[in-house]
Amino acid sequence: MSQHSSKGAEWDEVRLFVLNRDGWVCQLCGKELEGRDAQADHIVPKRPPFNGTDDPANLRAACEDCNKRRNGEDEPVRETWLSPRWFANY
Numbered sequence: 001m002s003q004h005s006s007k008g009a010e011w012d013e014v015r016l017f018v019l020n021r022d023g024w025v026c027q028l029c030g031k032e033l034e035g036r037d038a039q040a041d042h043i044v045p046k047r048p049p050f051n052g053t054d055d056p057a058n059l060r061a062a063c064e065d066c067n068k069r070r071n072g073e074d075e076p077v078r079e080t081w082l083s084p085r086w087f088a089n090y
């Protein structure tokens with residue numbers, strides 16, 4: 001058993017589930033996804049007052065560009081989309 005089955009690992013599982021479901025194609029621009037470009041975009045943003053969830057129903061495959069662009073347009077406050085938890089073990 002690994003000590004790494006933390007929230008980060010769970011998110012990675014959900015992300016992969018969404019990417020597989022959507023065929024590793026960006027749902028916003030149709031680009032094929034691989035590596036760093038393969039991201040999961042929250043349809044309803046996570047933070048208040050939106051309070052979107054990490055449920056696959058609230059996620060879609062998106063490339064890095066679309067994800068960044070969308071964050072800029074749809075959310076009142078811009079933030080770095082790539083969460084530090086991707087790079088750190090909690």
Ligand SMILES: [Zn+2]
Nearest residue numbers: 026029063066
């Ligand atoms: Zn895209």
